[in-house]
Amino acid sequence: MTLRDSKPVLTPLQALARYKEDLSVRLADNSMAVLPGVIGTVYFERGSQPPVRQAILDCFDRFEEMFGEHLKGGKDTDLGKFTKRTFAGVEKIRRAILETPAHEQVSVLRSSSTDQDTAAEYSIKTLTGIAADEDYISPKGWTAFKGQESGLSYMKFNVPMDLVTTQDGITQYEGFVRYVCENLVVHGGYGGLAPILAYSYHRYASHEWALAKRFSGLEIDSTAHLQSQEYDPISYEGESLDYMTAFYPGLHPGAKVCRWGFIKGVNWYTILGDFFVERFGGEAALRKALDRPDIHIEHIGSSLLIRAGDFPRLGAPEEGLPEPYVFVNSVLRVLRDPKPDGLHLYDPYLPHADTKNARTWTARFDLPDAPPIPEPPTIVPYPVKRKPVRHSVPGGSPCPEAGWWQTPAKADSRRYFEAGEIMPIFAGSKWGATNWIYSEDESTS
Template sequence: MSDVENKRSVVLEPFAAHARYFEDLSVRMPDNSFAVRPGVIGTIYFAGGSKPDGRRGLLACFDRFDELFGEHLISGKDEDLATFGKKTTKGVEKIRKTISETPEFMDVSVMRSSAPNPTTAPEYQIRTLTGRANPEDYEAPTGYKVPKGEEMELSYLKFSVPMELVTRSEGLEQYESFLRYVCEQLDVRGGYGGLSAVTAYNYHNWQAQEWAIAERFSGIEIDCCAHLGSEEYDPVSYEGEEGENTMPTAMYRYLKPYTKVHRWGFIKGVNWYTLLGDVFVERLGGDAALRKALDRDDIGVERINHCVLVRAGPFPRLGAPEEGLPEPYIFVNKVLRVLRNPKPDGLHFYDPHLPNANSKHARSWQARFDLPNAPPIPEPPKIVPPRPGKMRNSVRGGSPCPEAGWWYTHAMQNSRRYFKQGEIMPVVEGSSWGWTYWIWEHSQDSSS
């Protein structure tokens, strides 16, 4: 361990961190309510939020959160522009129906919360904003086609529990168990979890306070605008030209080799939990290489479906002034930092009057766990490189085949078959495996 990493040896466990710094992590109002309060969050970006399987998984997550913490959930909203308010049993059922019955071409934006009003920060909360499916067949002027039903963006789910919950071992287990459950239910492409300054529903008013808290405590995640991050985790490539007066001749919702990069895809950074979708694991050399690079007793590496969960230490760290930068976070960051955006956008909405996580501050904040001699984050390529060896992402049923060749699925026996590039890969209904994922075997003329 370097002198920089070892210059402070104080470690605040959650109980001590909460007891010592609760007020410093909060914004208390004159009526003794809180507009900002410390919590433990989970923010998950996932695909398939417009599809029936994704909606079923999303509903299962909301129902499980209700089983765990429903006694605290008294309010919420059942659509994007709905008024935040108290929810009776009838209101809760309307939220559930919104998740399960909203048409694919419309997004789902619902929330359940423990806050009594929109100006009070919740202790417990779960919310989502889903992607949408293309409502009809579309052909661009340049000729490329977008079929009806193709999903247009990623979805996100975010939940939070009070910091006090994880000061007890059973509460810590509840948080981790629910995070794993979410990863089991959804097609996760990335995300993170850890301590955060949870704001009231009117979060626009509290960006400066969230920034001030995050500047002081390195373990605090800036996340009141989490919905802005979904594009970062969503790679897209294209052919042709892209500009003010030009349009691509083809667009792909993945990184097709030898095409041009529209969005490379990045992770936000490292916290207690860092969730890596297949595309990010592949960039690090695959599961085995990632486990080898993070091989240390206090670091957890766990694969759940199409996501790897990396846990930096046995409990979330605050990174208080007397602690310095949490060493497990530094260790994990050494391996994962290459996945970050070298030129990130701001993490808050623009406000010229108050300091917040604008693009300049976001860059320094995301680099807070970098050591002084760390090399620059590599710039993404302009052309998608060929994929190495057998490291190819599995493909969810209902999606176009990204690469011609032989594929198979565990969802049914004798499933091996050849797909042409762009051919829709079918969904196996009623399978005990749940969602259908097609796995690459080899190309037509190679066994590699």
């Protein structure tokens, strides 16, 4: 079953011309509480460490270079005041990123808004994990060692939807997504159209939910800072979490699963870190499953960037579900949580993305005949030892197995490739086409 070519497609320009007012919430004082925008959200490793703090600052500085003329406000601590920022105020944000101790969170924001009650057309923010400043020995016997990270960090940015109504704007957006993925060790993330809520987002969660129900291409992302655990697997030993005898960041073979690790879902951009790529079966398997002209896949840093179509889709009622998103979801849905939690904080008075609604929303791109998503195991399985790939691989293809490879198309070509690394082509060789052959180990001639 497919939805391809069954309904009209709105470009971002057409969607904005038709629905801009519907996608906005204007307050009595004429300020905007909700705006149509484009987001990029990533969850990344080692946010407490100095080299990563520098990489975070590099991302903030690049955003400033690209959009600084619009950036007027911000905040430099989690409980700090959201204010208009002079040069000195911006430097305070930059120093907070670099100088906050590793055992404290960096929670900073740079924004085109100067207060927490107005939605920002341009914004970038981060919330980092922390590292233990000393060994912690539990009364139950397990230890969290000094320097151990508490979990993943997150970074989110947004730009106005107007930006992606031109090819130059799309290029700017994509360039920044690539820059972030080049500089951070990304576990996962996503990007696409979304309602941009004021920093004081709680009061507008019901608006976000109403928009997401109406327009399937919109991401619910006001609580992205609360979702980092979903991308961060952990395991333990012992009778229960309350009676652990050992604790492991990540999935330790033979240990009990505390968090299996899932992706939130798909959008225009779906970003998969190496962990999820390997869980699927490797980059070659992913590329094969997603092999379609309108699906663009790019390996950057520690992650795969998967783009569903040439531009982000609103999923307006007359469009129906964006078909490229449905296709990518049909492949990647096995990486989703079969029982996700809510995406909004509980509100007894207004409809919102509580657990029931969130489960319906995350499954919106599933086809009617889609099988149930498998439940995760309760015990971390031991890795299956795979035989090395022995057949030849054409140049220009991703390496299917980490190891030593060589090609008769060039003398002294033997070298080590990482899995997923693109294997080069040697044009004009007397051997003809470049084909790489697996060489079992470094000592093999």
